[in-house]
Amino acid sequence: MFVLSGYEYLLGFLLVSSLVPALALTAAKLLRPSRRGPERRTTYESGMEPIGAAWIQFNIRYYMFALVFVIFDVETVFLYPWAVAFSQLGLLAFIEALIFVAILVVGLVYAWRKGALEWS
């Protein structure tokens, strides 16, 4: 448990901060008026009758960004322990990280050239 000392506060704070939305929504539920009609529950579409639903198949352009994001997020996580322990590791670790980053930069250049980072 030594590694996790101090994290009981995280759990405690999670509970305390969950109180904020819980209290806010409960207070509003007790105080607000509720008049329900079919008209007021229609989906907003600039005053028009909604045409079709939004839950349909469509082309998400952001998908490629999500893929590239996963790669670089994992890279960043790998770099965290390296950076924190860097003062004990010295020059060799620097060169290793340089190689590591260089490989990923090649990946970035590849994604860039392939047009994965273009929005259109």
Added chain:
Amino acid sequence: MYTYGRKRRAEHMEGIDLQQTFIRSLTELGIPSGAAKAIWMPLPMLLMIIGATVGVLVTVWLERKISAAAQQRIGPEYIGPLGVLAPVADGLKLIFKEDTVPAKSDPLLFTLGPVIVVIPVFLSYLIVPFGQNLVITNVSMGVLLWISLSSVVPIGLLMSGYASNNKYSLLGGLRAAAQSISYEIPLALAVLAVAMMSNSLSTVDIVDQQSGYGILGWNIWRQPIGFLIFWIAALAECERIPFDLPEAEEELVAGYQTEYSGMKFALFYLGSYVNLVLSALLVAVLYLGGWESPIPTSLLANLAGVSETSAWLEIVDAAVGITMTLLKAYFLVFIAILLRWTVPRVRIDQLLDLGWKFLLPVSLVNLLLTAALKIAFPVAFGG
């Protein structure tokens, strides 16, 4: 690396430690120390939540007043002196508003969305230090914890955008997710360069590493590029203008918030302002010396001939620390509000280009540059 941080801290003033004092006074009353700790635990948390909420009210008021000044208006005036109670009136109004849930939506996800947005933002206040011991808990993972919590927020946005079953909401939610994942990596890499200089991810250690030389010791001089990257990415994560595409009102009505009303809308509103204040506080902690004043207090105390360990000096020091942190943070909030009225909104392709093709390579270079400088000048870059 932790021993390094501890050793360094011991060289400075220990500062005020409310937790120890509180627990000691309770154990002297005959309460076992475990129970005393349990009584103590919720107190700083509640204080922090209340402080964060009051901070939001202040920010909303500032936003209105500064926006008004930028447009040569007066702004809120009648509700309380200078209109300071206007945000409270806003909140009251939203509590009494009807809660409309669209008939075609997914009611569970629709409610869960704003909740998931708000909780991690508040939870991030866990690691914001206002003094050597004026922090809820000094966890060794500090900033990494914040980065992981901040990546929970887009899940909530995506969830509420999808659950609304509205085209504007869905597009807004998708844009929000794309935007925050694009800027998360530059943000994490900028933080990494700072963490490298202090050999620790703990926010307290990061401020300690900047202490001792007053304004000259702050990270902004050693990390100017990192500071700019962090600030741009933080504005993008908060969806502030120029990066407020997810709720671009001319195109998407209100983005993922379109179908929301009443308290659920208020939660989004609260979340975005808490996030703004949090980002400003973290810029202050990471780059502007946190609670350190521009002229070191120990230097001033020495000049005045006061012993560093006297009790009242510790109290003054703590008060100065809290004031300094808030001053720096609200200065950045001020800049964010001015930016809102200075720069136009970017297009989505410009936004993604800026994130992926500019900030990402620059932040990688900044990280490697920091590493190289650390090898070349170990003393100046945190040994």
